Amino acid sequence: MTRPEEFMAHALALAGAARGLTDSEPLEGAVLIAGSSLVGMGARLSAGAPHGVAIALGQAGRQARGGTLYTTIEPCARCVALMIEAGVSAVEVALRNPVPTADGRSGLALLERGGVVAGVGLLEAEALALNEVFIKYATTGRPFVTVTSSVSWDGKMATASGDSRWVSSSEALEDVHRLRHQHQAILVGVNTVLADDPKLTTRIPHGRHPLRVVLDSRLRTPPTARLLDAATAPAWIFTSPVADPARRRALEKAGATVFVTGQGNRTDIQDTLAILGQHGIASLLVEGGGEVNGAFFDSRLVDKIVLYLAPKLVGGRDAPTFVEGRGVGLMQDAIALQVQEVTSVGSDLKLVGYPRYSS
Numbered sequence: 001m002t003r004p005e006e007f008m009a010h011a012l013a014l015a016g017a018a019r020g021l022t023d024s025e026p027l028e029g030a031v032l033i034a035g036s037s038l039v040g041m042g043a044r045l046s047a048g049a050p051h052g053v054a055i056a057l058g059q060a061g062r063q064a065r066g067g068t069l070y071t072t073i074e075p076c077a078r079c080v081a082l083m084i085e086a087g088v089s090a091v092e093v094a095l096r097n098p099v100p101t102a103d104g105r106s107g108l109a110l111l112e113r114g115g116v117v118a119g120v121g122l123l124e125a126e127a128l129a130l131n132e133v134f135i136k137y138a139t140t141g142r143p144f145v146t147v148t149s150s151v152s153w154d155g156k157m158a159t160a161s162g163d164s165r166w167v168s169s170s171e172a173l174e175d176v177h178r179l180r181h182q183h184q185a186i187l188v189g190v191n192t193v194l195a196d197d198p199k200l201t202t203r204i205p206h207g208r209h210p211l212r213v214v215l216d217s218r219l220r221t222p223p224t225a226r227l228l229d230a231a232t233a234p235a236w237i238f239t240s241p242v243a244d245p246a247r248r249r250a251l252e253k254a255g256a257t258v259f260v261t262g263q264g265n266r267t268d269i270q271d272t273l274a275i276l277g278q279h280g281i282a283s284l285l286v287e288g289g290g291e292v293n294g295a296f297f298d299s300r301l302v303d304k305i306v307l308y309l310a311p312k313l314v315g316g317r318d319a320p321t322f323v324e325g326r327g328v329g330l331m332q333d334a335i336a337l338q339v340q341e342v343t344s345v346g347s348d349l350k351l352v353g354y355p356r357y358s359s
């Protein structure tokens with residue numbers, strides 16, 4: 001790694017500490033170098049919090065003059081103004097921001113106008129991976145969708161009788177809770193609610209509970225379901241026009257918010273994602289079951305997969321796998337996955353990958 005790459009890697013690591021906590025805003029970190037000294041560093045810690053660039057400049061004070069600032073994403077107009085005022089002479093930006101500043105210009109254009117030398121693209125691939133949620137949301141208005149599941153080596157998420165407690169090790173379960181903490185919303189199908197009565201909360205210290213989302217075309221969710229406990233986190237049920245109004249009233253009385261989607265007798269996933277996006281939900285964790293996961297894959301709506309593979313065999317023709325739905329008819333049409341990570345968590349393997357859909 002060159003020195004500039006080391007500085008940018010440091011800025012990326014600072015930004016990454018707030019992974020999942022900046023909602024629809026970018027993860028942003030900054031490192032300020034003057035001469036041979038590190039004079040300032042900072043990161044945005046949550047949505048609405050001060051920007052890393054502003055924190056780094058504040059720390060550096062007068063030492064910022066003539067310095068070089070490394071930042072993970074193109075700065076906003078306010079941060080550019082602060083840099084110019086502080087006399088920063090050069091800026092390295094890892095990733096362009098698809099959102100223009102308030103007056104329609106890019107942060108890079110504003111830097112150029114202010115006479116600051118700006119480079120772009122240093123560790124861009126790493127910065128893009130770090131901000132995959134923000135980039136998807138900023139460019140489409142839809143949440144970044146991650147499907148996660150815990151399965152046996154033969155791909156089963158439950159036994160044929162529907163028992164699924166527990167497929168994976170306690171370490172993998174804890175990792176899933178970390179994922180929940182890092183997502184704004186979690187989604188399941190109504191069959192999972194009926195089979196497991198899950199709370200869908202985060203059970204790690206200082207964890208954030210995601211918004212709970214259920215796909216339930218006929219409002220079969222019982223008003224006594226544990227995830228309707230509104231004091232912990234909101235629960236939103238997405239249904240279809242055929243749902244019974246009396247069931248709707250009972251669920252609303254129990255604390256749920258109900259949204260009607262689509263025209264037919266099934267909850268419409270595209271509508272669901274659009275509504276979540278309109279409400280500022282940038283990251284969605286889909287935790288199945290297999291039918292709902294399958295529907296997301298059939299519609300090519302999954303951006304990322306996190307799979308925990310437990311070293312056990314369940315067997316049984318009727319035991320569900322984690323991707324049901326229609327699937328594909330020919331192997332050549334199978335969804336290709338780009339493998340990003342293979343690690344061990346407890347006794348399980350954790351596989352992280354990205355679907356690469358052919359057009």
Ligand SMILES: NC(=O)c1ccc[n+]([C@@H]2O[C@H](COP(=O)([O-])OP(=O)(O)OC[C@H]3O[C@@H](n4cnc5c(N)ncnc54)[C@H](OP(=O)(O)O)[C@@H]3O)[C@@H](O)[C@H]2O)c1
Nearest residue numbers: 150157164189190191192215216217267289290291292295
């Ligand atoms: N191991 C794990 O990580 C894990 C995680 C979750 C669940 N599970 C297990 O998975 C099993 C349940 O899975 P499942 O496949 O039977 O059901 P599911 O995916 O939980 O729910 C499927 C139901 O969701 C409703 N739905 C609404 N809109 C939909 C749409 N657009 N596309 C698809 N479904 C839609 C449908 O019922 P309506 O037509 O009535 O709306 C459908 O039957 C349980 O045994 C549970 O324990 C395991």
